Amino acid sequence: MTSSPDRLAAGPFTGVTLGGRYRLDGLIGRGGMASVYRGEDLSLGRRVAVKVFAEAAEGIDDAARRRSETALLASVEHRALVRLYDAAHDAGIDREYLVMELVDGHDLRKTLQAGPVGAADAAWLAADLAEALHVIHARGIVHRDVKPANVLLAPSHLPTRSWNPKLADFGIARLIDDARLTRTGAYVGTPGYLSPEQVGGRAPGTASDIYSLGLVLLEARTGLPAFPGTAYEATAARLVADPEIPAELGADWVELLRGMTAREASARPTALDVAMAAGRLSTAPDMAATTQMDVAATAVLEASDAPTLVLGSPEADDGAVAARAVAAAFQPAPAPSRRWVRPTIAVGLLVVIAIGIALLVPPVIASLTQPQTAPTETLPTVPGELGVHLEQLEEAVTR
Template sequence: MTEGSPGFLNGRYRLKDLIGRGGMASVYRATDERLGRDVAIKIFDAAAATEIDIARQQAEINVLASLNHHSVTTLFDVGVHRADAGRPRIYLVMELVAGADLRRRLDQDPLSTRHIAQVGYDLAEGLDYIHGRGVVHRDIKPANILLAEYSSDSRTRARLTDFGIALFPDAARMTNQGLTTGTAAYLSPEQARGDRVGPPSDIYALGLVLLECFTGETAFPGQPVQSAVARLLRDPAMPETLAPAWRDLLTSMLARDPEQRPPAADVVLALRQAVIAETGRHRVMETHHLDADEPQRLDEVARLEILDTPPDGTFDRIAALAARVFSVPIAIVSIVDTDRIWFKAHHGLDLKEIPRDPGLCASAILSKGPWLIEDARRDPRALANPLVAEGFGLQFYAGVPLTTQNGYNLGTLCVLDHEPRTVTAEEIATLEDLAALVMNELELRLESRRAVHH
């Protein structure tokens, strides 16, 4: 091809196949012949040459040029294609992400809960980054989420793309000639009303995307006007099978009042914990070649004969030591049974058991590591928990699992406070050492009882 032909840009980029087409631009796979690598090139249509179109294209360039994050596609170069005399076309050269977009992926097969948590975590990190730089994406939807596949990595990484309508939140009213900007099915309520939007709008859209990953269906289908109005009248339906932690998170992200939605940093925290929990569950299943490990975990609880034993001063002292290390009023050695959480030691708390569902220990045992809630008033995982929302007033929780030698989590050693606080790596390491001491004591007591019986 020669310079200026439709398939050759700036004497450097040779176009290959069409990857996708939008309302104002087309994206091609291309080869950067100077550097010998494949790239993605977005070429704006020749018809998109009005003053508003040019301003929008320049805004996208400005936004992309200011961003550098692993969850956001990278801009390499910008140029003007002049093959059609008198109708120059701006093009963007971006990294080529190997993998399908989320829209195509959802059309093929449902995602596992672990995969949803990983995708959500990557996207929340990207939103936290761009929001911190004063950028609002305004068009979060499955088609604008690329799933990068790396041969050296065991999991897919989600990347945000298409910043064509992204603007800074202090810009003028974010509409175009009175029309709401964005994709109807994923608009936030404030976008649907044509109001000024900010970072909470992206949080709402991400909530819709994650909900769709679980259900396989768009929460607000239909024609644009019908879809936009629907979210002003009702909240999206949550499937009954959704785990409580996911339900709490998505409910907070999908609040109609933007002030009630968590900031991206809190969503990152919640989804990070979801990744840990789901990955831990997945690894246990792989290790034991089981569809679910709960029956085997309960067998371990029964094997250690710990539910009906009398109070033990050793466990009480360990709990008291944990409370002193963290300078908190409450420390618990818990065992999670089928429907109850039993407190083998309960320093600072006059309770011996609670139902399993509201107990944070039931969530902590799904993790392969520490489970931390440093400020329950801001953590989406805990906002709706009755221990937080009701009279008990829990604001801080740090728990590490009590793990048997064959990898099953029986319960936790946890510390609680009525005030938010942060923890250090040294404190967590101490809590893990104390949890290991609890497990050693449990095994020693079992051996002692068996020796007496024999």
């Protein structure tokens, strides 16, 4: 449960130690069914929240059943669930009580008093709470009282989210005898968030939790309860009408919330379905910006990943290197502009002539400096355009 030491009030049991172990230091909050105290576990030296039930909610009078149900609820672990540590009856005050994890923060009800939460925080809220419901539903536990006051908001350590939600009070209906509640005229649930089947007096199932969560999320997005009015008006309204879901929330939100608040329980998604859909919602607002960044990053990577050219050394005199250089000069470009074709050919011819001169001038000079004892032999015939230039060069030298 949430705690704020500077706002603790003196409750009727402040200062009492329950079960010889849990000292009650001050009242955190009070409801029609129970009062919650900030306390200390004297055996373990840790801060805890202690929920002391009102007389109308008495019913954990079977010690064996209490131990069994407490063990089950205490074994359920999830980051978005408030842990249950202990459940017992104190003879001194003649009341049942639960000992739970103490969450430093506030509840969603108080947050919504200042207005709706942002789309990103609402998406995180939906994903975490739906995943928590999926965990308890898999263990056969129905919460029955999903509402803003039971969503505790612990401080977040990440800059991407405002807080970490935790669902409190799950499994209380398992600890309190339903028959006992019926006899006293009490029930587990809050009028503004009951499912249609709960309003109709039918036993709630896992789909009831989905409906209630849908109303909580709708209120988180709009800042307004889906069914305002008196308890009777809010309770009766959902039997004849669906909650109004503004189109401004976006198509994905509208589709999800409409499914969660369907009047027929069989038409609602499962908690796992909601968690998966909400997980996609949490990334939706950033998709456009992410796409633009990805495009820019891709362009930079494509430029930096261009192949590196290996240039030949100026000292290389291998004929094969020269031949490869000539061949590379005549390689066609990927989509050449026609205005560059003729200059490219001219440059290629100059390269050919220069290479021919580099290859032939040394032997010619050597032959001119040596005594002429015999007619100079003609150079070997080279096919192609290179051969024509070499023949022209030979004629000019021998004249």
